[in-house]
Amino acid sequence: MLDLKTKLQNEMTRLLNENLVDVFIAFKKEDSPLRPQPAFFRNTKELAQLEYNGLCQNNLANYLPKYSQETRIGMVVRGCESRSVNALIIEKQHPRQNLYLVGIPCSGIIDLKKIINSVGEEVTSFEEDEDIVSVVHKGQEIKFNRRELLHDSCLNCVYPNPVNADVMLTEPLPEGDPSIVREKVESFQELSRSERYEWFRHEAERCIRCYACREACPMCYCSECFVDHATPRWSESTVSPAGKHAWHIIRAFHQTGRCTSCGACERACPMDIKMTYLTDKLNFDMYENYEFVPGMDEKTQPPFASFNMDDKKRFVL
Amino acid sequence: METNPKIILFQCQWCLYSEPDQQWVDHELPPFIHLVKTPCTGRINPLYILNAIQGGADGIIISGCLPEKCHFKEGNLSAFRQMDEFVNFLDHIGYEKSRVRFIWIDLQDRGRIQREISDFLTQISILGKANTLTTRIEVAAGGLNA
Amino acid sequence: MYIIQNNKLKQTLIDWSAKFDVFAPQQVENYSQYQPINPEKELILSDIHNTRFPPKAFFLPQSEVMLKFNAKLNKLEDYIPKPKPRILFGIRPCDAKAIILLDTVFCTEEYHDPYWKNKRDATIIIGMGCNDPCQTCFCTTVGGSPFNHDGLDALITEVDGALFVETFNEKANELFYSFSKATKEQEKHVHLIQKSTKSGMNKAFETKGLKQNLDQIFESEYWTQISESCLGCGVCTFLCPTCFCFDIVDEIYRNQRVRNWDTCMFRVYSQEASGHNPRPTRKERTRQRLMHKFSYWLDHVGEIGCTGCGRCVRYCPVGLDIRAMLSASYEAESEVVNV
Numbered sequence: 162m163l164d165l166k167t168k169l170q171n172e173m174t175r176l177l178n179e180n181l182v183d184v185f186i187a188f189k190k191e192d193s194p195l196r197p198q199p200a201f202f203r204n205t206k207e208l209a210q211l212e213y214n215g216l217c218q219n220n221l222a223n224y225l226p227k228y229s230q231e232t233r234i235g236m237v238v239r240g241c242e243s244r245s246v247n248a249l250i251i252e253k254q255h256p257r258q259n260l261y262l263v264g265i266p267c268s269g270i271i272d273l274k275k276i277i278n279s280v281g282e283e284v285t286s287f288e289e290d291e292d293i294v295s296v297v298h299k300g301q302e303i304k305f306n307r308r309e310l311l312h313d314s315c316l317n318c319v320y321p322n323p324v325n326a327d328v329m330l331t332e333p334l335p336e337g338d339p340s341i342v343r344e345k346v347e348s349f350q351e352l353s354r355s356e357r358y359e360w361f362r363h364e365a366e367r368c369i370r371c372y373a374c375r376e377a378c379p380m381c382y383c384s385e386c387f388v389d390h391a392t393p394r395w396s397e398s399t400v401s402p403a404g405k406h407a408w409h410i411i412r413a414f415h416q417t418g419r420c421t422s423c424g425a426c427e428r429a430c431p432m433d434i435k436m437t438y439l440t441d442k443l444n445f446d447m448y449e450n451y452e453f454v455p456g457m458d459e460k461t462q463p464p465f466a467s468f469n470m471d472d473k474k475r476f477v478l
Numbered sequence: 479m480e481t482n483p484k485i486i487l488f489q490c491q492w493c494l495y496s497e498p499d500q501q502w503v504d505h506e507l508p509p510f511i512h513l514v515k516t517p518c519t520g521r522i523n524p525l526y527i528l529n530a531i532q533g534g535a536d537g538i539i540i541s542g543c544l545p546e547k548c549h550f551k552e553g554n555l556s557a558f559r560q561m562d563e564f565v566n567f568l569d570h571i572g573y574e575k576s577r578v579r580f581i582w583i584d585l586q587d588r589g590r591i592q593r594e595i596s597d598f599l600t601q602i603s604i605l606g607k608a609n610t611l612t613t614r615i616e617v618a619a620g621g622l623n624a
Numbered sequence: 625m626y627i628i629q630n631n632k633l634k635q636t637l638i639d640w641s642a643k644f645d646v647f648a649p650q651q652v653e654n655y656s657q658y659q660p661i662n663p664e665k666e667l668i669l670s671d672i673h674n675t676r677f678p679p680k681a682f683f684l685p686q687s688e689v690m691l692k693f694n695a696k697l698n699k700l701e702d703y704i705p706k707p708k709p710r711i712l713f714g715i716r717p718c719d720a721k722a723i724i725l726l727d728t729v730f731c732t733e734e735y736h737d738p739y740w741k742n743k744r745d746a747t748i749i750i751g752m753g754c755n756d757p758c759q760t761c762f763c764t765t766v767g768g769s770p771f772n773h774d775g776l777d778a779l780i781t782e783v784d785g786a787l788f789v790e791t792f793n794e795k796a797n798e799l800f801y802s803f804s805k806a807t808k809e810q811e812k813h814v815h816l817i818q819k820s821t822k823s824g825m826n827k828a829f830e831t832k833g834l835k836q837n838l839d840q841i842f843e844s845e846y847w848t849q850i851s852e853s854c855l856g857c858g859v860c861t862f863l864c865p866t867c868f869c870f871d872i873v874d875e876i877y878r879n880q881r882v883r884n885w886d887t888c889m890f891r892v893y894s895q896e897a898s899g900h901n902p903r904p905t906r907k908e909r910t911r912q913r914l915m916h917k918f919s920y921w922l923d924h925v926g927e928i929g930c931t932g933c934g935r936c937v938r939y940c941p942v943g944l945d946i947r948a949m950l951s952a953s954y955e956a957e958s959e960v961v962n963v
Contacts, residue, residue, distance in 0.1 A: 195761060199853040205723030220943055223855070227906075271749075278654050282672055283758055294479045311602040350570065357609040357901050358572025367653070369677065369686065371862045372890075373941050374853035387525065389892050395525050397875050399687040402613040403532045410571070411525055417563060429941035431676065431859045433653050446563055465563075470545065533877075614877060 162240050164211045165265065168330045169237060170265050171320040177205050182235035183259050186224055187321045187355050188217040195273055195296075195450030199224065209305075213237070215271040215307070220425040222246045222379035226254045227365075228380060231260045239267035241314075241423035243323035244456025248419050248463075252355050254382065255461055264326025268336040269307070269315035274433060276310060316439055317341045324457055339448070342422075346445045349438055349474070361406075367432040368405040370398065375412060377429035387411060413439035418463030421456050430431075482489040482510035483536035483602045487595075488526070490519045490542040495585040503591060511595065520544070531573060534612045538603040541591060542545045545582065554582070556577040572610040576601060600611030625806040625814065626789040627782075633787060634670075637713060644748070645710035647682070649675050650668070658682070658712070661917065667902035668713070670782055674716040674933060678777045679864040680726060682712055682805075684885075685745045690739070690872065691881035703880075707743045711799075714751030714752045716761045718931040722865035723749070728925045729868055740885075748897050750794050751776040755821060760934030762828035762947055768931050771818040788814045795848050828947040830954070831928065835919045837954055842915070844927050846956030851910035853942045854889075860913070860946075861887035866929050886914050891949070913950060 166319065169187065176182045189200030189210040197212040199219050199393045221236055222245035228234060234255065238246060241246045241266060250257050268291065276284060276296060286297040296302045308316075319337040321330065372388075375381040388396045388408060397409070413420075413436065427437055447453045451464040487507070494500040495563055507513060516522055518589040519542030531539055540561060562578055569575035583590050629637060637646050649656040649668045655676045656668040723744075726917060742944045754770035756759070763769060773779055778796035781788045788806055791797045804812070840849075860886055861867045871886035871893075880921035886893055889910075894903040903909045921929030928945075937945050 187584060191943060192948035193943065194939050196940075196945070198943040201852050226852075260790035267613060274654070285759070346769065352571050354574065354610070357570065361571040361618070367860050369858075371858035371887075373855065373857040373859045376857040377941050382511075385892075388891075394873075394876070395523075395529065397877065398871070398873060399875060399878070399883050400884070401687065405611055407525070407528055407532065410528060414524055415563060419510060429855075429857070429859075431863060431939040432939075439567075439571070443563070443567060446566060449562075465559055466557075470551065 163459045165330060166211065169213055169263065169265070170208055170211050171236070172330070173208060173211070174205050175203065176235050176261060177208075181232045181233070184228075185235035186221050187237045188219075189206065191216075194285050195276070197339060211464045214287070215266075215269065215294070215310075216287060218270050218273065218425070218440075219243055219348075219377065220379050222249060223377060223425070225249050225379070226382040228255070231254055231259065233261070235261040235263065237263045237265060238326060239265055239270075240318060240321040240323060241267075243325050243423045244320065244421040244454075245423060247325055247456035247459045248380060249455075250381075250419065250421075250459040251462065262323065262326045262328075263324030264329040266322045266329070266331055267315075267318070268321070268334065269311040269318065270310035270428075271307075273427065274428075275312075276305075278373045279305075312424050312428060314422050314427070315344060317422065317424045317441070320454075320457075325459065340418075342441055342445050342448075345438075346442050349442075361409075362402070364435050365405045365409050366402070367434050368400070368408065369432060370400055370405065370408060371431065372475045373429040373431060374426035376435075377425040378416070378420075379423075379425075382410070382417055387415075409439065411438060411476060413443060416440050417443045418453060418465050420444055421453050481526040482508070484534050485511040485515055485539065485595075485602070486514060486535045486598070487511055487604060488516060488519070488540045490554070490602055491517055492517050492607050493541050493543045493552070493583045493585075494591060496588050499588060507595075512562045518548065518550050518557075519552035519561075520548075520550065520557045521538075522557055525569070527561075527564060528568075528611075531568070531608070531611050532614045534599070534608070536577065536605070536608045537598060539595065540578070541583055541594070541599055542580075542581065544584055547585065547590065553575075556618045558617070568611070573608065574605060577608060578607060613624070625811050626803040627806050628787045628789065628803055630782070630787060634661075634663070634667060635731075637667075640661060640711055643709065644960050645708050646713060649714040656716075660930070661891075669752050669780075670755060672756055672851075673938070674719060674935075674937070678722070678863055678941070679712060679715050679719050680722060680865050681724065682747065682869070683726070683732070683740050684868060686885050687770070688739060688883045689880050689884050690723045693874075693879055693881070697878070704738045704742065704946040707746045708793045709746050711748045711749075711750060713750045713847055714780075714910050715749055715776070716754060716933070717751055717770060717774070717776065717779070718761070718768055719865045720749055720868070721763075721771070721772060721782075721931045722839045724775040724931070725866050725921075725925075725927060725929060725931070726868055728927075748777050749775060750789075750796065750799075751779045753779055753781045753818065753821075755782060756824050757821065758934065761932060762934060763932035764822060764825045765828040765831065765905070766928045766930050766932045767831075767875075769818075769822045771822065781818060783814055783817060785838065795800035812841065812924045823829070825957070829951040830934075831918075834950065834953075835922050838915055838919045841956045842911070843954060844956045846953060847911040848907045850944070850952070851905065851906045854906055855941055855942060856886040856889050856891065856909060856911045857941065857943060858885075858889055859939050861885075861889055863935040863939055864930075865933055865935075866917070866931060888899075888916070914946070914953075918950065 173185050188197045190212045191197050197217050234326050280298040284296045284298050287297050293305050319339050322333045396407050443465045453464050542554045565578045581594050642648050647658045648661050650659045650665045657675050671946045689703050692703050730737040757770050778791045869886045870883050872883050874881050895901045917929040
């Protein structure tokens with residue numbers, strides 16, 4: 162990882178020195194332990210703050226819609242992030258020619274919550290290599306297999322390699338098996354109907370409508386979210402079960418054909434709510450029914466944006 | 479079921495071309511079937527379906543025109559993929575797929591809507607009252623969240 | 625000072641629940657949360673962290689019914705419930721101090737919010753001191769301490785498996801009078817531990833001159849820099865024990881007028897009916913949050929509006945740390961204003 166950070170720093174230095182980008186989005190060193198932050202580099206002096214490791218848990222594509230179309234943006238992208246970038250390009254959120262993407266094939270994002278649940282909250286340092294993660298908690302060193310700490314979305318990852326990078330910093334990694342997602346979805350469907358509903362209800366119950374999931378998601382950039390729409394008011398903001406269910410269901414549904422399963426929503430949630438089981442199902446259906454994977458290129462429209470006359474044969478009349 | 483089911487009928491305003499059929503829907507629908515007329519099935523947002531379910535709908539029928547016969551050319555087509563996926567999605571979290579029926583009515587097919595409704599009511603009576611996602615209950619006054 | 629043995633605590637709480645609704649932190653998923661006491665569940669009192677969800681919800685619920693109406697019958701009904709007497713057990717001094725700060729908003733001399741007041745009057749607050757403050761806690765920096773008394777009717781300090789209880793008023797005395805009293809020796813020992821824990825905490829940022837500095841750099845580019853990564857979600861505000869902003873909505877479906885928590889971090893919070901928004905971008909909103917807590921609160925009531933609980937630091941999705949932001953603000957260039 163150290164070598165990777167150096168490569169990234171060199172590339173960023175080149176881009177900034179040659180004025181090829183107006184801003185480069187990457188990560189910077191933590192202010193509080195184990196929390197590297199998204200950062201926006203505009204000159205090479207700031208590069209001393211650069212950080213890149215498995216704890217960089219945010220999807221940087223989230224920041225793209227916030228810039229004007231003319232801004233020349235450089236970004237470091239991993240697999241799912243690069244597909245989010247494509248999905249945003251398809252929706253005209255930023256022109257491809259004003260993007261410079263530095264690709265890093267991703268070996269998975271560490272789920273900080275897994276570390277904390279395992280050892281406790283006072284972790285003061287973190288080190289990793291390809292296979293082992295070691296943390297220090299209250300003066301004691303504890304080692305983990307890197308894979309056991311990966312975020313659940315990363316365990317199901319099929320496309321770790323950036324699909325649209327201008328330059329790749331390391332060798333591509335082997336792609337995952339799409340059947341992993343099928344297994345996950347089907348094993349959930351094997352539960353009885355009331356068990357499935359109980360799982361959904363139990364997860365949604367903790368929701369505090371902070372909308373961290375929405376803000377962390379690169380595809381949620383609507384200037385007015387459906388929950389804020391007041392005339393007429395379709396969705397109540399009361400933290401009742403009805404309100405929370407509607408929030409989770411509709412937000413997930415609005416991601417159909419757009420979600421790249423990055424898991425940023427789950428990592429952002431302060432109440433540890435699981436929600437990727439919802440988007441996994443939607444993504445799976447898009448793959449099964451329309452052979453569509455979001456963000457693989459910057460042209461193909463998602464299924465909901467089009468219709469094929471062959472479709473009608475599949476549906477109940 | 480002892481009590482009548484609560485059914486919502488989303489009807490595209492063009493799909494019942496025949497006068498008798500439209501008259502029947504406007505005036506002779508059983509009182510437990512609530513009619514929501516839309517200019518096109520393309521107008522139906524999944525959120526409306528969810529609102530109906532949360533309000534306690536035991537069944538939902540959406541009736542629209544045949545694919546090539548939409549008054550707005552392609553309105554019903556854009557709705558279709560979404561409605562189909564939404565219903566699958568709700569089934570995934572526990573609201574039975576068969577409680578939502580989507581029908582495309584051929585303009586020549588007189589009496590279709592009555593037949594469908596009658597068949598649907600039979601099906602719903604087998605399924606019983608909906609017991610998932612029907613959550614619009616009062617906020618406990620002064621209650622703590624979560 | 626009274627003593628309760630650790631293994632007698634649960635029974636005490638269960639005994640109290642004959643007359644009171646007793647709430648204490650218990651396990652929910654991987655964290656602790658205030659819930660009615662359940663004999664089957666373990667109490668989580670000396671966890672290194674306080675609960676994720678703040679106890680302000682006991683006085684200002686996230687959703688609260690204010691009125692009930694019936695549009696068809698043209699009827700209106702005030703809804704100001706008086707809750708059953710209750711005990712909030714195991715609250716941390718930072719959260720308790722926050723409730724005192726919120727009293728300056730909801731329960732002043734001239735005006736009090738009846739919804740708040742009824743709940744406040746019905747609640748006894750028993751605190752649990754922090755023996756092992758965590759790395760994100762900074763109560764001492766903002767005028768508090770891990771064993772502060774503000775807002776508490778009684779404070780418990782755990783020492784060697786025994787709970788030492790200091791009571792501060794009659795309400796608390798009535799609850800504890802039947803317990804054995806600590807010796808003078810034990811009292812001294814407990815106070816020593818409290819003092820040394822407090823002095824063991826580091827200062828996170830300088831508060832002397834902080835307000836003046838923040839006021840001076842109001843127009844600075846500094847705010848653009850630090851707000852760039854902020855997502856504008858509601859995590860810091862909803863989990864904050866001193867944040868109190870709310871939005872009142874008429875929910876027609878429910879025939880109710882409901883008061884919900886709102887957050888200045890959302891764009892729509894300051895959106896006006898004309899369409900104008902005085903805080904149009906992330907910069908103004910992030911600046912607002914810091915200025916409100918560390919400058920405007922001082923203007924209004926003379927106290928910093930933050931009690932150093934650290935939740936905003938731990939749960940910010942992008943790792944923003946308010947302590948670092950405030951420390952760095954001293955280096956920000958202030959704008960020269962031409963008078």
